[in-house]
Amino acid sequence: MDLSVKIGSVQLKNPVMTASGTFGSGKEYSEFVDLNELGAVVVKGIASKPWDGNPTPRVAETYGGMLNAVGLQNPGVDHFIKNDIPFLKKFDTKIVVNIAGRTVEDYCEVVEKLSDTEVDLLELNISCPNVKEGGIAFGTQAKMIERVTSEVKRHSKQPLIVKLSPNVTDIAEMALAAEAGGADALSLINTLLGMKIDIHKREFALANKMGGLSGPAIKPVAVRMVYQVAQAVKVPIIGMGGIMNGEDAIEFMMAGATGVAVGTANFANPFATMEVLDGIKGYMDRYGVKDVKELIGLAVGNIEFNCM
Amino acid sequence: MSLSKIKVATKIMKHSLIATDVYEMWIENKEMAKAAKVGQFVALYCKDGSRLLPRPISICEIDNEEGRLRLVYRVFGAGTKEISCFKEGETIEVLGPLGNGFLTKDKNVSVIVGGGIGVPPLLELCKQLKGEKHIFLGYRDTVFLADEFKAYGDVYIATEDGSVGHKGNVMTLLKEKGLDIDQVYACGPKGMLKALQSYVLEEQIPAQLSVEEKMACGIGACVGCICETNDRTMKNKRVCKEGPVFSAEEVVL
Numbered sequence: 001m002d003l004s005v006k007i008g009s010v011q012l013k014n015p016v017m018t019a020s021g022t023f024g025s026g027k028e029y030s031e032f033v034d035l036n037e038l039g040a041v042v043v044k045g046i047a048s049k050p051w052d053g054n055p056t057p058r059v060a061e062t063y064g065g066m067l068n069a070v071g072l073q074n075p076g077v078d079h080f081i082k083n084d085i086p087f088l089k090k091f092d093t094k095i096v097v098n099i100a101g102r103t104v105e106d107y108c109e110v111v112e113k114l115s116d117t118e119v120d121l122l123e124l125n126i127s128c129p130n131v132k133e134g135g136i137a138f139g140t141q142a143k144m145i146e147r148v149t150s151e152v153k154r155h156s157k158q159p160l161i162v163k164l165s166p167n168v169t170d171i172a173e174m175a176l177a178a179e180a181g182g183a184d185a186l187s188l189i190n191t192l193l194g195m196k197i198d199i200h201k202r203e204f205a206l207a208n209k210m211g212g213l214s215g216p217a218i219k220p221v222a223v224r225m226v227y228q229v230a231q232a233v234k235v236p237i238i239g240m241g242g243i244m245n246g247e248d249a250i251e252f253m254m255a256g257a258t259g260v261a262v263g264t265a266n267f268a269n270p271f272a273t274m275e276v277l278d279g280i281k282g283y284m285d286r287y288g289v290k291d292v293k294e295l296i297g298l299a300v301g302n303i304e305f306n307c308m
Numbered sequence: 309m310s311l312s313k314i315k316v317a318t319k320i321m322k323h324s325l326i327a328t329d330v331y332e333m334w335i336e337n338k339e340m341a342k343a344a345k346v347g348q349f350v351a352l353y354c355k356d357g358s359r360l361l362p363r364p365i366s367i368c369e370i371d372n373e374e375g376r377l378r379l380v381y382r383v384f385g386a387g388t389k390e391i392s393c394f395k396e397g398e399t400i401e402v403l404g405p406l407g408n409g410f411l412t413k414d415k416n417v418s419v420i421v422g423g424g425i426g427v428p429p430l431l432e433l434c435k436q437l438k439g440e441k442h443i444f445l446g447y448r449d450t451v452f453l454a455d456e457f458k459a460y461g462d463v464y465i466a467t468e469d470g471s472v473g474h475k476g477n478v479m480t481l482l483k484e485k486g487l488d489i490d491q492v493y494a495c496g497p498k499g500m501l502k503a504l505q506s507y508v509l510e511e512q513i514p515a516q517l518s519v520e521e522k523m524a525c526g527i528g529a530c531v532g533c534i535c536e537t538n539d540r541t542m543k544n545k546r547v548c549k550e551g552p553v554f555s556a557e558e559v560v561l
Contacts, residue, residue, distance in 0.1 A: 028525075059361075060522065
């Protein structure tokens with residue numbers, strides 16, 4: 001059984017990755033799962049300087065999902081290089097660093113500092129809905145996406161993944177802009193902007209009022225967007241948004257994803273990544289799939305893929 | 309490689325209503341009971357898949373001999389409502405024990421202050437603490453567990469509606485007693501902790517405060533449940549990981 005996939009120039013032993021912001025830098029989950037089993041660990045957004053994030057409450061549960069307004073709290077790139085890379089290098093898995101910034105210069109500073117480290121891939125976060133500057137402000141206009149991507153790409157030694165926001169009208173247009181800017185891969189989707197009101201207390205559930213919705217509630221939106229983008233671009237796609245098990249992961253792959261990232265499911269079940277991986281293997285066993293790559297994009301432009 | 313944390317299906321040995329909306333649940337797991345420390349919490353999972361996140365519940369009692377934990381919780385929303393319907397003999401998914409608990413210091417005179425659903429974790433604390441203990445328990449209206457504390461020290465009760473004990477809050481009671489205190493331990497609502505914090509800081513009494521915050525993962529990954537501290541290197545600490553117990557000097561309430 002061949003589970004390996006390629007993101008940019010980087011070969012992953014299997015398609016299962018973690019979604020940024022849901023796995024810390026891997027330390028917490030290493031007490032539950034063997035990180036060696038993962039295709040890649042995508043770490044929490046890292047900025048040029050430490051960020052404090054938003055006030056609490058930062059999280060709220062919704063039907064089949066959750067809202068968060070953490071606001072990219074992180075200890076900064078220097079702390080990450082000193083403390084987290086040595087930890088992650090103990091494992092046989094790829095390291096993907098999600099990069100947060102308020103300005104293009106911020107992103108470039110992080111990228112440059114990471115260029116001589118053992119980080120395998122970079123993920124440009126231009127889609128976080130919880131920060132006023134940078135984040136989603138960059139990720140909802142095609143021209144801006146292309147400009148930020150090309151600027152960051154110029155500074156990066158590692159292949160660059162651009163993480164797209166679903167809070168747009170035409171996701172394919174944004175994907176094409178990132179590809180035109182030089183993205184080596186795309187990841188989608190980031191969280192959907194949402195809100196929850198406690199009608200009994202008559203207050204917002206989140207201190208930030210609005211937050212990013214994630215979890216199985218958003219999966220159909222994510223699958224649809226992966227499918228649309230897969231038809232528009234040539235670069236590989238990492239699909240995410242509500243993946244809870246192997247079957248969800250297979251669905252994303254058939255929609256066009258080369259890699260899959262497990263996010264909110266980690267909060268609900270610390271073993272989720274391993275269960276997703278086992279589920280993919282189980283599916284391949286059941287249907288006699290020898291190479292996981294056979295599944296990528298089955299639903300895209302394939303006339304034998306029935307709709308009834 | 310060895311993995312140190314567990315999430316297990318544990319058997320519910322006992323489950324009953326002990327006060328309005330307040331339930332006690334005894335769960336059985338030798339490993340978890342052995343690992344549990346006073347002031348820690350566990351995370352309970354709903355069976356309804358629409359409720360993704362585990363519910364953090366403090367550990368009320370640890371029975372190492374029988375390998376059991378006692379949890380006392382209040383029905384607060386749909387998740388705890390669902391959990392309250394679980395029957396004895398059923399299993400429940402539990403993650404834990406989680407967080408850092410109280411550091412028990414065997415001082416001459418300890419004061420223990422609990423408010424509402426912050427009262428339960430203090431029972432095990434009182435069991436484990438040596439020396440003279442003065443226990444202040446505050447409730448909105450319905451009193452629970454108070455009788456069980458009497459075995460470990462002097463108990464003073466305050467209720468907001470005045471139905472039992474002193475009418476008002478525990479801080480008034482505490483100040484009235486004018487005790488010579490060596491160490492304070494507390495768990496309860498933020499308002500109570502804040503008032504207590506300003507008192508102990510002024511009186512220069514060492515105190516450990518257990519704080520609450522909405523959390524998602526319970527293990528330190530989501531960074532949802534932070535609280536502000538005076539630590540310059542890490543201002544926002546995670547309640548689930550670095551906490552829930554912080555020193556009164558450190559935490560900013």
